[in-house]
Amino acid sequence: MSKPIxxxxxxxxxxxxxxxxxxxxxxxxxxxxxxxxxxDNTIRTVTQETDDALIQMVSDRAIAxxxxxxxxxxxxxxxxxxxxSVGSTLGTAALANKVGEKVPLLGFLNKLTPKAxxxxxxxxALKLVVEIVAFCKVNGIPGDSIGDFLKALGDYSxxxxxxxxxxxxxxxxIPLGPDFIRLVTNKLDxxxxxELQKNAGFKKIGELIPGNSAQGKLNFVGESFDSVxxxxxxxxxxxxxxxxxxxxxxxxxxxxxxxxxxxxxxxLDMSTNYYEHTGVQTLARRLIDRAVAEx
Amino acid sequence: MSFAYVRRTLAALLLSAVLLVxxxxxxxxxxxxxxxxxxxxxxxxxxxxxxxFNKFFPSASGEFDRVYTQEKEGFAEAxxxxxxxxxxxxxxSDTASTPAAVQKYQQSRKSIAGYPAVEVxxxxxxxxxxxxxxxxxxxxxxxxxGTDREAWLQKFDLxxxxxxx
Numbered sequence: 001m002s003k004p005i006x007x008x009x010x011x012x013x014x015x016x017x018x019x020x021x022x023x024x025x026x027x028x029x030x031x032x033x034x035x036x037x038x039x040d041n042t043i044r045t046v047t048q049e050t051d052d053a054l055i056q057m058v059s060d061r062a063i064a065x066x067x068x069x070x071x072x073x074x075x076x077x078x079x080x081x082x083x084x085s086v087g088s089t090l091g092t093a094a095l096a097n098k099v100g101e102k103v104p105l106l107g108f109l110n111k112l113t114p115k116a117x118x119x120x121x122x123x124x125a126l127k128l129v130v131e132i133v134a135f136c137k138v139n140g141i142p143g144d145s146i147g148d149f150l151k152a153l154g155d156y157s158x159x160x161x162x163x164x165x166x167x168x169x170x171x172x173x174i175p176l177g178p179d180f181i182r183l184v185t186n187k188l189d190x191x192x193x194x195e196l197q198k199n200a201g202f203k204k205i206g207e208l209i210p211g212n213s214a215q216g217k218l219n220f221v222g223e224s225f226d227s228v229x230x231x232x233x234x235x236x237x238x239x240x241x242x243x244x245x246x247x248x249x250x251x252x253x254x255x256x257x258x259x260x261x262x263x264x265x266x267x268l269d270m271s272t273n274y275y276e277h278t279g280v281q282t283l284a285r286r287l288i289d290r291a292v293a294e295x
Numbered sequence: 296m297s298f299a300y301v302r303r304t305l306a307a308l309l310l311s312a313v314l315l316v317x318x319x320x321x322x323x324x325x326x327x328x329x330x331x332x333x334x335x336x337x338x339x340x341x342x343x344x345x346x347x348f349n350k351f352f353p354s355a356s357g358e359f360d361r362v363y364t365q366e367k368e369g370f371a372e373a374x375x376x377x378x379x380x381x382x383x384x385x386x387x388s389d390t391a392s393t394p395a396a397v398q399k400y401q402q403s404r405k406s407i408a409g410y411p412a413v414e415v416x417x418x419x420x421x422x423x424x425x426x427x428x429x430x431x432x433x434x435x436x437x438x439x440x441g442t443d444r445e446a447w448l449q450k451f452d453l454x455x456x457x458x459x460x
Contacts, residue, residue, distance in 0.1 A: 049416040068337040143363035293386035
């Protein structure tokens, strides 16, 4: 079986390109992300309990719940991991000695290939689909009404909100520009099922996207994006977010000029795994929430 | 931090949510990893679905807001917010999956609404309804005290829950 949840949380990095990138979003979502790592530490933080025996009981139950495949948690993590691992990655060795100093993007230009708008559009849309499907796998469909369910979806905070902020910033604003919502809408409207089927990400996660055919799945991708357009628009406008503001914050650890944003997007895509990182943290919190209530 | 604005803009999610209800309930392919299955007692096949429990949760009004957060086999949970801040979690679980959870009530000398009650750790108050359903109020903010937990436990429809078997 895949690694147990306690090991996954224990192995979360405290300092790498992913954590730097996520911390750079603090200007947009102040105080929302604190990179909670370590299984024992996570349980103590979430539960606010200190008794060792109680912490152990919560831990045992949470680990058991995660390991039960029927509970959907492993599928959710698989989705987070898989959508992050589409495409090529920059060797970790090349980046290992860059943590703690500014990454000179110019030094990586020959290794970076900016994506065409259509490929980036699908990356963004599929990540959004992963978020929605993983939400269901982790939380079920909370409440008895659509209103309850929407309320649950809208109650994003902490790591989950950070993941959505990163999606907007790193997969929307930086690679596609300030008008990315309209751009993505147009591209998705004109996408054929066969184009979707050729996409590397879809090839991996397509089975888990609702829909009985490629057309049905394409419809779900489009509907998913349509349904959160309003949220994304509001998120951007209420914070007056621009590609320049995002890149300016990233410049605390990446040396990049504003005329190289497409390369910056490619660099982030190839050097970070923010879906997996925050996905593990979200999963851990939800498992601990459930375990502490069930013991 | 309040995200009320998020909810306001989520009206457009309606259609997608309907799709999701279909999509989520569809059996889908497992992860690509090979895996041994977990011990069968992790979630007993005898447990009731979490959806059975939602209607017994207390409603919230005024400065309080109730947000359902999880609905899994044998488990339902809601977050209680006060003026937009998370103050507590409210949960019902079916101990058919967690028989060990029942043991702590055997030494219980306290009752709430006529059901055996225990304090767990420093943040939880729990009761056992019909010798099967565990109802918990869990503080997530120091302003939400043991007295608050007890008061909110009494707001559940406990007698309705007791009739559920």
